[in-house]
Amino acid sequence: MMKIEKNTILFDLDGTLTDSAEGVIRSAQHMQEKMGIEKWSDKDLKFIVGPPLIKTFTEDFNMNQEDAHRALEFFRERYATVGLFENKVYEGIPEMLQELKKKGKRLAVATSKKEETAVRILKHFKIDQYFEVIGGDNRELGRDTKAKVIAHVMEVMNVSKSDVIMVGDRKFDVEGAHSVGIPCIAIEYGYGDRDEFEACGADYIGATPQAVVNMF
Incomplete structure (x- = not known):
C-alpha cells in the first residue's frame, strides 16, 4: 500500500x-429539560455526537439563533461540570x-x-x-x-x-x-x-x- x-x-x-457519547447525550437531555421541550431517547440523540452544536440545534431541533444559543448554554452547564468526564x-x-x-x-x-x-x-x-x-x-x-x-x-x-x-x-x-x-x-x-x-x-x-x- x-x-x-x-x-x-x-x-x-x-x-x-x-x-x-454518554456525556454528550446526557447533556443534550439536560438542555431539553431546561428548554421545556420533550426529552429524546439515547438512541434518538446519538446523531448529536460530533457535529457543531449550533448547527445541530438550528437544523435538527429547528431552533432560531436565539434559542440555539440558549440551548448551547444549557448544554454546557452540565457538560462542563459532569458530562466531559462521561x-x-x-x-x-x-x-x-x-x-x-x-x-x-x-x-x-x-x-x-x-x-x-x-x-x-x-x-x-x-x-x-x-x-x-x-x-x-x-x-x-x-x-x-x-x-x-x-x-x-x-x-x-x-x-x-x-x-x-x-x-x-x-x-x-x-x-x-x-x-x-x-x-x-x-x-x-x-x-x-x-x-x-x-x-x-x-x-x-x-x-x-x-x-x-x-x-x-
Whole structure:
C-alpha cells in the first residue's frame, strides 16, 4: 500500500480519540429539560455526537439563533461540570499516538468542541502531551466552524496545507478538511460509517487506530 506522505496530522476529538457519547447525550437531555421541550431517547440523540452544536440545534431541533444559543448554554452547564468526564479513550489510541510520534509526525487536535473543554479532556486522560496544538471552537474569536478550527491550528503550527491531513469520524471532518484544501482519513470505529464517508468523499478510510498508523 502506498504510504501517505504527510508530516502533520490533525485529529478530531469526539468519536476519533474518545468515545464521548454518554456525556454528550446526557447533556443534550439536560438542555431539553431546561428548554421545556420533550426529552429524546439515547438512541434518538446519538446523531448529536460530533457535529457543531449550533448547527445541530438550528437544523435538527429547528431552533432560531436565539434559542440555539440558549440551548448551547444549557448544554454546557452540565457538560462542563459532569458530562466531559462521561467519556473514555478508545482502545489503541495511546499506542497509535506513540507510534505516529516515533515516525516523526507532528500531531494536533482540531475539534468543534469548546477549546478549553477539549484541553481539560485530553489532560484528564493524559494524552495531551502528544499534541503540539489543541484547537477548538472559540466563538469570541469567530472560530465557529470546523474549517475555521482547522485553519487556525495550521496557522499556529506554521505548516503548509500540502503537508497536512485530517483524521475524523464524521462527514463534518471530511468537509471541513476539504474546504481548507487538505485530505481526510475517515475512521470507522467512531460515530460515522462507510456509506457516509463515501458519500462525502473521504480520501481514505481506516477501521482501527492501528490502520491509521499503517497508512504512514
